[in-house]
Amino acid sequence: MPRGGSRPVSGPAPDPNALRRDRPSDQAGWTTLPAEGRKGDPPDWPLIDLQPREWDLWRDLWSRPQAVMWEQLDQRYEVAMFVRKLAEAELPKASVELQKVVRQYLDSLGLSVQGMLRNRWRIAMDEVAGKREERRSAARRPSSRSRLKVVADGDGG
Template sequence: MARGGARARSGPAPTSTDRSHKAKANAEGWTTLPADGRDGPLPAWPLISPSDRELDLWERLWESPQAVMWETLHLDFEVASYVRLLVRAEAPRSSAIIWGQVKQVAESLGLSASGMARNRWTVASVNDDSDQSTPQAAVSPVADLAARLKAVSGE
């Protein structure tokens, strides 16, 4: 077991609630992502033999605000691995271990509120005409629960 030193998840999560100005946010190391998401062509799927579900999730994820940073950081493979893992977790009788891995990868990609805070990302207000931005939690682009349950039951 590791000893001493800082750990990525130790201590309180960074907070952006006391920020009221973009310049201050950027000075503190926070990145403001565009509310309308990433523009541009869809990156090529980097893994072999994608399913229709994987391609659908891939397309939806690359339209999210977080995708701006994924593109900058060249995280195509990591996003594809997340998509493949998520599709595997959606399968009937998938294990809790897989769901735990999905949660962990989603957080590292900034797809959860805690992941956004850990990465020091915030989403700009939709009507951001002024110099102020209100931090918003990331919304997972995964289909809602009712749709997933219908898919599993075959309706």
């Protein structure tokens, strides 16, 4: 194994919220994927001998936000191979090597947090859920008036 030198996935993953945004590596930008996922039916299965479990996984994966990019990049075969390996890895006594391959697919297809960061993908905030969370946060937060009132009454110290 060679020592030193750069490796494709060495170092920390890019961070869209980093304070320093003037690095040359940040010029590529980030792609925001729709929170509701990819619309429509999945593409035709490209491999031979489709198994029922593979079909279930295939349909599920092609409804995810990342599938928008897979379609744009024509990654049908990569996703199909991942589905096949994932279905094999689910079986009892699946090898550790097979599980490693599945993990690599998760990263390369942007299905893990690390993979999303490395691909410079982020999922758009669901606006309804975002507004709901804002209301919850506002309800838990004491108003500035109530905080000033405590100090004004002399209870603050």
